Amino acid sequence: IQPPTIICYICGREFGTKSISIHEPQCLKKWHNENNLLPKELRRPEPKKTEVRTIGAKGYYDLDAINEAAWTSAQNQLVPCDNCGRTFLPDRLVVHQRSCKPKTAK
Known part of the structure; x- marks a missing residue:
């Protein structure tokens, strides 16, 4: 069994x-x-850290809910390219846009 990750x-x-x-x-x-x-x-x-939810009387953390909220937060950091719509971290978008050209209509 792998140890839990966050x-x-x-x-x-x-x-x-x-x-x-x-x-x-x-x-x-x-x-x-x-x-x-x-x-x-x-x-x-x-980015804002989401609230940690607990489950049950013992107050265990709901790792699945925490991880899902964290993943969503991280994905919200991505910015779409105006030409192709792919998403990137902003510093990588600048690099991508150097080679991404708008599609020409045929």
């Missing part, structure tokens, strides 16, 4: 239950640094 609400990567608390502040700091380097029109609002 998805980072910022980047969408999986981490162990102990290391996620170390990762998230570093990931958010990196997010701010990268977001500040983007052109103003590509800057996004800071």
